[in-house]
Amino acid sequence: MHEDESSIDGTLAVYDAIFRHLDTSSEDLKAHGLVISYRDLLMDNLVNTIEASRRNSDDILASTRALTRLMGIFHPKMAGNRLVVNEHRGKPNTTIPAPWKPCHELLQISSAGHVRDAFRICCGEASFADWAARATFTEFEEVAAKVYSSLYTTAAYDRACDLQEAQRDPAFENAVLYNRDSLLYLLLVSSIKAGDIGRVVLVFRIWAVMMQTPKTMPKYADAFFETLGRLKSYDPVLRKFLLHNWLVNLRGIINGFKEVDLLQEHQNFWAKIIYNAKGVNRSWEWLSRITVCIFVLRDAMKTVHATFKIPDYGTKHTVPDMKNEILRVAEALQKDRLQEQWPERPWKEQVERVRDLLEEGSNYINTRSAFSRFTEPNVTYEVVPAGSDSLDKGTGSYSADDEEENNHEEYNVTQEDLEMDEEEPYGLLNSILDPAADMVDEM
DSSP states (O other), rough: OOTTTSSHHHHHHHHHHHHTTTTTOHHHHHHHHHEEEOOOHHHHHHHHHHHHHHOOOOSHHTTTTTTTEESSSSHHHHHHHHHHHHHSSOOOTOOOOOOOOHHHHHHHHHHHHHHHHHHHHHSOOHHHHHHHHHHOHHHHOOOOOOOOHHHSSSHHHHHHHSSOGGOOOOHHHHHHHHHHHHHHHHHHHHHHTTTHHHHHHHHHHHHHHHTTTTTTHHHHHHHHHHHHHHHSSHHHHHHHHHHSSEEOOOOTTOOEEEEEHHHHHHHHHHHHHHHHOOTTTTTHHHHHHHHHHHHHHHHHHHHHHTTOOOOOSOOOOOOOOOOOHHHHHHHHHHHHTTTTTOOTTTTTTGGGOOHHHHHHHHHHHHSHHHHTTSOOOOOOOOOOTTTTOOOOOOOSSOOHHHHHHHHHHOOOHHHHHHHTTSSOOOOGGGHHHHHHHHHHHHH
């Protein structure tokens, strides 16, 4: 199927083709019930547009009423990563999205160093190593609670800001905000792996507010707001069904859950690799057949390598030992006392304060822009001829300023990002491509 899904007409063609190939009619959909559609931000906007264009149709299939849209989790996870990195380690209004893999590893290593230094501060001993060697689990939990309440919460940040101006320490305040924001991202990452969809929803609720901060990611904030609001309005049985299918565990192993849109990105990327390597002068029919073969060969090759313990010589992602890097971060924090309140800090006047994304996002709700965006529009629409790919320009609240803010929200996933999924055998690429092409040529 050769369709350009990036346009409204292309999205309609793909939608119709899917149900046509499945030999599914409106009566079949009526008996089957709802169909879940997992999408990224761009596709969600396109599907929302075609639903609006067909809202007056009485036919279930033509009206797209059977579709239940649910935002994928992989792309919002990457957006949340950029939200933290741009605010604390880069430029909040950058128009070039930072690559996800190095930013993800930056937060993992840096946050671990912050945690180690925080335990050193709160353990109450001169030697952190001695305390760690003899501390009981109960003592560890007590210190962990102290670390969290004093260095990882909005309340801790507010206490630091409530001091007299001469007693305030902007470097310490920035460190507390970084701890809180990075911890939210890492909580989402661990919750996805564990399949704890409840904690995923809790993080999304907070990000729905934080991403309304100016010059961040208002499109994702609106998507969170719409998705969570839609889930809350569903029947409890349907809501439970959707939540329990938002993550998948293909192998049924502990910490083996993945996002549905991540699996779709893997499929898309394998198809691109095959086409660029072997199919430039081939037909779409050839590409459709080899795409099916590649997944069979991929699974077979993984089984052979695992059974005979054959090493992978390629770009397969490996996790290096991060102990030295974490220790260096902790030592730097201790040297500069960044996680300690130090009003007499010599260079504190040179510190640029970062924004409290939660406060800034909350303030957005009281602005005129928010009021106009979340109220029923009073606009005049023109009738667009059938088959036209034109969107209604309207006279709504969307402006060029909004477009400038949203430029950096779109991010193209790279092979380096996908290699973070250790179960995907990109290291076996050359071993798979040639046999797959030979198989299809013989068909």
